[in-house]
Amino acid sequence: MILLDIFSSPLMSGAQLFLLxxxxxxGLGAGxxxxxxxxxLDKKKKADH
Structure with a gap:
């Protein structure tokens, strides 16, 4: 619920946008x-065969 508190607080619109x-x-980096x-990994598997 901490994230919800951050995103629902009207004072921190700049910080909210930054966090978002x-x-x-x-998320994109991890993906x-x-x-x-x-x-x-696929390339290595194909090279082995």
Whole structure:
């Protein structure tokens, strides 16, 4: 519920936007690195065969 408190508080619109952008960037970074790891693993498996 802490995140809900942060996003519902009207005073912190700048901080709220900043946190939202940071969360999105972290999510994208994690997703991209996971996809990258998967593709490299696939390449290694194909090279072994």
């Amino acid at each position: 952008i940071v969360c999105i960037l972290i 991209l690195s996971a996809m990258d790891a998967r593709s490299t």
